[in-house]
Amino acid sequence: MASEVEKIKASATEAAKADQQRHRGLAGRVRRWQLLCAAIGFPVWWLLGGQREALSFAVGAVASIASFGLLDRLTTAVGGGAVSAPGVALSAIRIFVIGGVLFVIMSNYSLHPLAAGTGLLTTVAAITIEALVGSLLCMNLG
Numbered sequence: 043m044a045s046e047v048e049k050i051k052a053s054a055t056e057a058a059k060a061d062q063q064r065h066r067g068l069a070g071r072v073r074r075w076q077l078l079c080a081a082i083g084f085p086v087w088w089l090l091g092g093q094r095e096a097l098s099f100a101v102g103a104v105a106s107i108a109s110f111g112l113l114d115r116l117t118t119a120v121g122g123g124a125v126s127a128p129g130v131a132l133s134a135i136r137i138f139v140i141g142g143v144l145f146v147i148m149s150n151y152s153l154h155p156l157a158a159g160t161g162l163l164t165t166v167a168a169i170t171i172e173a174l175v176g177s178l179l180c181m182n183l184g
Contacts, residue, residue: 068172069114075168076107083164087157098153102161105144110165112136 080103088096112133148158 072168075171079164079167095154095157098157099161102158103164106162106164
């Protein structure tokens with residue numbers, strides 16, 4: 043017969059696995075929403091302003107999607123418990139490097155700031171859409 047401590051540990055392990063699966067599913071859905079937002083935004087900016095604006099949006103969207111990927115890896119590491127100080131510092135440095143590269147690109151290639159800013163909001167839009175869809179599904183199921 044299993045002791046209470048073993049039952050609690052087994053239950054906690056199962057809950058942790060379920061949380062990891064939910065996180066993977068959520069992150070995958072957000073990535074799909076990001077790609078959809080970028081795929082819709084690029085031609086819209088092309089129609090609104092032309093090639094320069096569309097490419098500016100694309101640069102912002104790529105930076106946004108890459109930043110989400112880095113953040114997702116960081117949260118996975120934190121959730122798994124295997125976090126090292128150098129790993130966290132390296133992730134922070136990567137985000138600053140992405141920001142610096144974006145600044146240099148925007149300065150040197152005269153990107154349209156509004157279009158690039160809209161591209162940077164791709165992840166925010168994707169997370170918002172996922173939250174709204176999840177809320178609507180919960181309302182319909184509940």
